[in-house]
Amino acid sequence: MIARPLTIIGGKLVLGEGAPVAGSLRCEDGRIVAVGDVTPQDGDDVFDAKGKLIAPGLVDLGVFAIDKPAFHFGGITRAALMPDQGPVLDHPARVRFAAQSGKPDMWVHPLAAATRGLEGTELAELALMRDAGAKAVATGRGWIADSGVMLRLLRYCAMLGLVVVTHAEDAGITGSAVATAGDVATRLGLPSAPAEAEALAVARDIALAELAGAHVHFRQVTTARALDLVRAAKARGVKVTAGVTPAHFILSDLELVGFRTFCRMSPPLRSDADRKAVVAAIGDGTIDVISSGHDPRGPEDKRLPFADAEPGMAGAETLLPLTLTLVRDGVIGMARAFELLCTNPARLLGVQAGRLEAGMEADIAIVDPVRPWIVDSDKMAAAAGNTPFDRRPVEGRVAALFKGGKQID
Amino acid sequence: MQSPTTPQAGRYPAGGLAYPHRDLTGIGQLARHEILYLLDEAEQWVELNRQPKKKTDLLNGLTIINAFFENSTRTLLSFEIAGKRLGADVVNMHAATSSVKKGETLIDTAMTLNAMRADAIVIRHASSGAVRLIAEKVDCPVLNAGDGQHEHPTQALLDALTMRHALGLPVSSDLNGLKVTICGDILHSRVARSNILSLTALGADVRVCAPPALMPAEIEAMGVTPFHDFDAALKGANIVMMLRLQQERMTGQFIPSPREYRHLYGLTPERLAKAEPDAFVMHPGPMNRGVEIDSTVADMPVRSLITRQVEMGVAIRMACLEVLTRRARGVPGWEAERVPA
Numbered sequence: 001m002i003a004r005p006l007t008i009i010g011g012k013l014v015l016g017e018g019a020p021v022a023g024s025l026r027c028e029d030g031r032i033v034a035v036g037d038v039t040p041q042d043g044d045d046v047f048d049a050k051g052k053l054i055a056p057g058l059v060d061l062g063v064f065a066i067d068k069p070a071f072h073f074g075g076i077t078r079a080a081l082m083p084d085q086g087p088v089l090d091h092p093a094r095v096r097f098a099a100q101s102g103k104p105d106m107w108v109h110p111l112a113a114a115t116r117g118l119e120g121t122e123l124a125e126l127a128l129m130r131d132a133g134a135k136a137v138a139t140g141r142g143w144i145a146d147s148g149v150m151l152r153l154l155r156y157c158a159m160l161g162l163v164v165v166t167h168a169e170d171a172g173i174t175g176s177a178v179a180t181a182g183d184v185a186t187r188l189g190l191p192s193a194p195a196e197a198e199a200l201a202v203a204r205d206i207a208l209a210e211l212a213g214a215h216v217h218f219r220q221v222t223t224a225r226a227l228d229l230v231r232a233a234k235a236r237g238v239k240v241t242a243g244v245t246p247a248h249f250i251l252s253d254l255e256l257v258g259f260r261t262f263c264r265m266s267p268p269l270r271s272d273a274d275r276k277a278v279v280a281a282i283g284d285g286t287i288d289v290i291s292s293g294h295d296p297r298g299p300e301d302k303r304l305p306f307a308d309a310e311p312g313m314a315g316a317e318t319l320l321p322l323t324l325t326l327v328r329d330g331v332i333g334m335a336r337a338f339e340l341l342c343t344n345p346a347r348l349l350g351v352q353a354g355r356l357e358a359g360m361e362a363d364i365a366i367v368d369p370v371r372p373w374i375v376d377s378d379k380m381a382a383a384a385g386n387t388p389f390d391r392r393p394v395e396g397r398v399a400a401l402f403k404g405g406k407q408i409d
Numbered sequence: 410m411q412s413p414t415t416p417q418a419g420r421y422p423a424g425g426l427a428y429p430h431r432d433l434t435g436i437g438q439l440a441r442h443e444i445l446y447l448l449d450e451a452e453q454w455v456e457l458n459r460q461p462k463k464k465t466d467l468l469n470g471l472t473i474i475n476a477f478f479e480n481s482t483r484t485l486l487s488f489e490i491a492g493k494r495l496g497a498d499v500v501n502m503h504a505a506t507s508s509v510k511k512g513e514t515l516i517d518t519a520m521t522l523n524a525m526r527a528d529a530i531v532i533r534h535a536s537s538g539a540v541r542l543i544a545e546k547v548d549c550p551v552l553n554a555g556d557g558q559h560e561h562p563t564q565a566l567l568d569a570l571t572m573r574h575a576l577g578l579p580v581s582s583d584l585n586g587l588k589v590t591i592c593g594d595i596l597h598s599r600v601a602r603s604n605i606l607s608l609t610a611l612g613a614d615v616r617v618c619a620p621p622a623l624m625p626a627e628i629e630a631m632g633v634t635p636f637h638d639f640d641a642a643l644k645g646a647n648i649v650m651m652l653r654l655q656q657e658r659m660t661g662q663f664i665p666s667p668r669e670y671r672h673l674y675g676l677t678p679e680r681l682a683k684a685e686p687d688a689f690v691m692h693p694g695p696m697n698r699g700v701e702i703d704s705t706v707a708d709m710p711v712r713s714l715i716t717r718q719v720e721m722g723v724a725i726r727m728a729c730l731e732v733l734t735r736r737a738r739g740v741p742g743w744e745a746e747r748v749p750a
Contacts, residue, residue, distance in 0.1 A: 181626035187437070189537040189558030189602055192626065259538030303516055305536030307557070 007040035011049025027362035030404035057363030061345035064295035070316035070382035075365035075398035083113035084140040090124040092132040099133030105403045111138035120144040135349040138165040154212035163215045173197035178307045179268045184253045199225035206233045215239035222248040224277035231286045243289035246322035249278040259306040262388045266311035283331045290340040292319040296384035314382040321394035362405035371397045424742025432544045432551040435560035436606040451728035468497035471528040476502045478534040491726035523547040550733035565603035567725040571718045585612035592618040593652025600693045618642035622663040646684040650691040667700045676702045
């Protein structure tokens with residue numbers, strides 16, 4: 001059945017820059033065909049946005065589970081799946097399967113495992129995985145310790161035109177650490193590692209990417225020193241981009257007091273000074289992407305002593321409202337918020353989405369940016385309620401979501 | 410039983426307010442006067458333990474479970490003796506660390522103990538925060554007998570009591586102005602953390618000494634002065650507390666060799682001479698003789714307090730068990746629901 005064309009009227013369009021402007025938008029055959037002052041044509045489905053924002057659907061770069069209810073709640077229409085799955089996404093068949101797993105109303109873009117089994121030693125079949133649907137390459141939640149392997153990986157990916165998404169923590173320094181070295185970790189007696197472990201990893205990978213002419217994307221940059229390195233590399237013209245999750249610009253390691261395992265993250269929460277540096281880096285453009293790192297974990301993984309618990313949080317539902325706190329605080333404007341959530345991640349993945357422009361896939365979120373609600377870990381759409389933001393009042397919620405021009409119920 | 414060493418009425422808040430916690434999960438939860446209260450309560454048990462007949466029936470009919478998820482000899486024995494001398498039924502549960510570390514088993518074990526209607530549970534676990542996690546799930550008082558690298562509160566209490574006795578300080582006095590040097594593997598030591606908390610709360614001047622690899626980050630935020638040079642750390646010290654090299658907790662090479670460690674941080678008679686002339690020596694045990702402490706120092710008849718620490722340990726644990734079970738025993742003034750920590 002061919003869907004009828006869709007015209008969304010009466011909203012405020014979130015465009016590349018500037019404040020949202022009143023307007024409408026028309027989609028045909030799953031793509032946006034006109035944006036601006038558009039009137040519905042005969043036979044169109046018409047959706048009245050009633051003054052809410054008409055924004056691109058969110059593109060979540062780096063999730064650990066396919067959790068459709070949570071993604072749809074959060075306005076996410078595309079998610080890049082980390083290769084850290086069981087089994088690891090290091091084989092073309094697994095990539096092909098993962099790429100199909102969300103369709104039609106949720107597109108999953110698998111990230112190919114950089115090395116076999118994510119062990120950091122032998123390159124995986126990256127070209128075959130690219131052709132099976134992998135949109136980028138990722139090192140998973142680990143670091144490739146061997147610089148020679150990393151250099152070969154970056155050179156190969158430069159040739160294939162794939163972005164390499166890396167995890168920036170020098171594993172030799174972090175070891176079995178579960179917290180950032182400092183006052184809090186010392187008091188709690190938690191295994192910890194200095195925050196500089198991140199800067200070291202970032203410095204090496206920038207140097208290697210520069211040498212290889214590759215595009216490296218640091219999935220999460222969470223410390224002031226590492227952000228300085230990214231900022232300087234960008235100024236030199238190195239193809240480097242950086243992302244972060246809301247936990248690292250809202251929370252600091254003070255949250256660990258009481259051994260709250262929902263605050264066990266990878267990389268771990270940092271000092272408040274680093275948290276502020278992340279906010280500043282979002283404001284000045286050093287950070288390109290905000291993603292959820294969605295990783296729903298049940299009690300079997302989280303109701304454990306802190307160091308024995310698994311890292312990660314269920315973040316898909318709170319990604320948009322927590323990012324909008326930056327708009328409310330004046331750190332960024334509305335257009336920039338959606339650039340971080342949609343446009344930039346889509347560009348990194350090389351997919352025709354993330355912007356309201358003719359020719360783009362009609363992935364559209366109707367967003368009420370000021371609708372208040374309270375995060376409740378007991379009532380989440382996600383597969384598990386492991387959020388460190390439980391009971392937090394937030395603003396901003398998706399009122400309707402369209403994937404390929406079709407409304408998702 | 411009213412002992413002459415029992416503190417006078419009026420020194421502490423009345424009834425249960427003197428110790429308004431259900432559990433003892435760490436020194437960090439305690440106020441200065443609550444630490445002193447437990448120390449003072451222990452004095453009567455020090456006396457009793459020196460009598461030929463060392464038993465009371467205060468805790469008759471109560472069941473205390475010692476759940477040790479990590480190997481222990483002296484702490485387990487000390488808690489067992491303490492419970493038995495108070496008249497309680499004491500049961501020990503050994504769980505090999507490997508088999509209970511993973512999954513829900515820890516909580517399940519705790520729920521099992523709870524369902525057996527224990528009146529107090531004493532827990533040791535290899536992971537920081539594990540005791541608190543269990544305390545949140547059970548209905549009876551929980552005593553922390555050591556959780557990972559976090560806290561070992563009864564050790565800190567017995568150390569403070571030992572210092573008070575060695576220095577001849579009266580009941581209810583704190584340790585104001587005392588210079589204490591703690592040397593050894595501070596990073597991996599829960600004993601160090603609990604002692605830092607209690608000693609600073611009691612007014613002592615605490616120095617910690619370790620090589621950089623064994624010194625936790627920003628330890629000075631806990632109100633202590635860090636040293637790498639043992640000789641400098643010893644200057645003016647009244648108490649020298651040596652910690653064991655926790656080789657089982659070291660995942661990498663923290664020090665080149667025990668011989669080299671002894672060269673820099675071993676407490677030899679020559680080193681001890683750099684502290685105050687009458688300085689006391691303490692060690693929570695078990696000792697690595699010839700590594701962090703020389704036998705001649707460990708066995709000094711007056712200045713080594715090592716066996717005295719063990720003696721005070723039983724009294725402290727009796728005090729903690731007795732205080733924490735007061736609600737269950739319906740002691741007047743202790744019935745009320747307590748304020749959570």
